[in-house]
Amino acid sequence: MHTTSDPETRRPDAPGTTWLLRAERIGKHYGHTTALRDASLTLQPGEAVAITGPSGSGKSTLLHALAGIIAVDTGDIVVRRPDGSGVEDLATLADAERSAFRLHRFGFVFQQGLLVPELTAGENVALPLLLAGSSRAQALQRADAELARLDLAGLGERRPGQLSGGQAQRVAIARALVTGPTIVFADEPTGALDSRTAEDVLDALLATVDGDARALVIVTHDERVAARCDRVVHLLDGRIVDAR
Numbered sequence: 001m002h003t004t005s006d007p008e009t010r011r012p013d014a015p016g017t018t019w020l021l022r023a024e025r026i027g028k029h030y031g032h033t034t035a036l037r038d039a040s041l042t043l044q045p046g047e048a049v050a051i052t053g054p055s056g057s058g059k060s061t062l063l064h065a066l067a068g069i070i071a072v073d074t075g076d077i078v079v080r081r082p083d084g085s086g087v088e089d090l091a092t093l094a095d096a097e098r099s100a101f102r103l104h105r106f107g108f109v110f111q112q113g114l115l116v117p118e119l120t121a122g123e124n125v126a127l128p129l130l131l132a133g134s135s136r137a138q139a140l141q142r143a144d145a146e147l148a149r150l151d152l153a154g155l156g157e158r159r160p161g162q163l164s165g166g167q168a169q170r171v172a173i174a175r176a177l178v179t180g181p182t183i184v185f186a187d188e189p190t191g192a193l194d195s196r197t198a199e200d201v202l203d204a205l206l207a208t209v210d211g212d213a214r215a216l217v218i219v220t221h222d223e224r225v226a227a228r229c230d231r232v233v234h235l236l237d238g239r240i241v242d243a244r
């Protein structure tokens with residue numbers, strides 16, 4: 001094990017470099033609690049990165065900071081524009097701008113899927129597109145295509161209560177992907193599932209980065225999930241203490 005603040009992020013860009021997101025020495029306090037200190041991380045396209053560590057070590061805080069859900073107190077987070085025209089600095093965006101940025105550029109999968117129970121599976125998947133201004137017909141059509149890609153064709157009319165845990169989680173993955181995000185963030189996405197179903201959901205998540213320009217970041221307590229990712233970032237007391 002080695003202590004690192006990921007020196008790779010401080011190297012100047014090599015020609016033709018393709019990283020998607022760089023966080024440099026980010027820190028976050030909640031009152032007297034330091035949830036994150038001096039954490040640096042670079043996300044490359046096509047990679048799945050696991051964030052591991054004991055309870056309270058700062059995993060969710062790191063994920064939420066990278067994803068722009070919370071603002072950091074110190075450090076920088078820059079995200080490359082998909083058209084390669086430069087980078088955007090998350091730390092300098094106002095809350096409303098960060099929300100819009102998240103909606104268009106990132107996808108999210110949480111432990112319980114967080115589907116809206118009153119909406120159908122198709123409507124749940126269509127939601128990010130509707131929020132981004134798509135017409136209902138267009139959004140539902142795209143949602144259907146995304147559901148089919150996740151082997152959920154024919155289930156679009158069901159409500160979340162009529163789906164199994166694994167199906168609901170795949171609906172959540174479809175919703176995360178429907179806007180074509182460059183980074184998918186998942187917080188304990190398999191935590192509430194039995195091991196067989198967890199394996200299927202993990203397969204679906206990992207497939208989102210296969211040969212793609214997308215990166216996946218998964219917070220997990222599960223060693224088996226971490227073992228299937230390309231890299232593991234381990235946190236202790238808010239610090240990255242090991243990055244492989």
Ligand SMILES: Nc1ncnc2c1ncn2[C@@H]1O[C@H](COP(=O)(O)OP(=O)(O)OP(=O)(O)O)[C@@H](O)[C@H]1O
Pocket residue numbers: 030033034035053054055056057058059060061062
């Ligand atoms: N909104 C908040 N207000 C106050 N303290 C917070 C808040 N969010 C997190 N913390 C604290 O920050 C530290 C890191 O929390 P975080 O949720 O990031 O850890 P975690 O590794 O994801 O934990 P777990 O595995 O239990 O979900 C903890 O001490 C936690 O109590």
